[in-house]
Amino acid sequence: MNINDQTIEILPSKNKMMFLGLGCIAFVMLGIFILISKDNHSEFYNIKKTVIAIVCILFFGLGIIISILSLADNRPALVLNEEGITINSPIGKTREIPWNTITGFDIARVRHNKFFLIYINNSAQLIGEAKGIGKLMMKFSQNTYGTPISISAATLKVKSAELESLLAARITLQAKSSFINPL
Numbered sequence: 001m002n003i004n005d006q007t008i009e010i011l012p013s014k015n016k017m018m019f020l021g022l023g024c025i026a027f028v029m030l031g032i033f034i035l036i037s038k039d040n041h042s043e044f045y046n047i048k049k050t051v052i053a054i055v056c057i058l059f060f061g062l063g064i065i066i067s068i069l070s071l072a073d074n075r076p077a078l079v080l081n082e083e084g085i086t087i088n089s090p091i092g093k094t095r096e097i098p099w100n101t102i103t104g105f106d107i108a109r110v111r112h113n114k115f116f117l118i119y120i121n122n123s124a125q126l127i128g129e130a131k132g133i134g135k136l137m138m139k140f141s142q143n144t145y146g147t148p149i150s151i152s153a154a155t156l157k158v159k160s161a162e163l164e165s166l167l168a169a170r171i172t173l174q175a176k177s178s179f180i181n182p183l
Contacts, residue, residue, distance in 0.1 A: 009076035021067030024060040031056030092134035099174035118149040
């Protein structure tokens with residue numbers, strides 16, 4: 001089977017998203033507990049405690065929403081086909097990245113988590129088209145890793161080594177086909 005002719009769909013890991021959601025629920029409950037607990041400390045300490053609790057509730061509350069949206073979304077997380085890579089996000093716009101804009105990929109590790117970094121030649125355009133939280137996440141990724149596209153391997157239902165070999169094979173095939181000069 002020719003990898004260039006087939007469409008490969010990579011599903012999100014529903015189990016991982018469920019555990020992520022449960023973890024977020026635990027932290028929201030912890031934030032609520034911190035917020036409602038009474039202390040006989042200084043006013044500054046109580047203000048600091050309140051701010052930390054509210055940030056905890058908001059951040060992990062967003063995590064709960066993302067987990068629920070991910071669990072309800074039945075689309076594949078990634079689609080690799082002859083045109084390029086399609087990234088389906090439960091919280092953002094579907095992104096189609098053509099192979100001719102992809103210049104390479106790399107893997108970043110943050111503690112025990114792997115992120116696939118897809119380098120493209122039109123980063124500014126892609127960030128400019130994004131809106132809201134997606135735009136903020138792309139800017140953060142661009143500033144941190146040099147590309148607006150970072151995909152967490154932890155949320156995918158595929159081993160990271162398998163995804164790495166699929167991406168490498170597709171990019172190699174694209175590079176070879178772009179050098180073919182038709183007569």
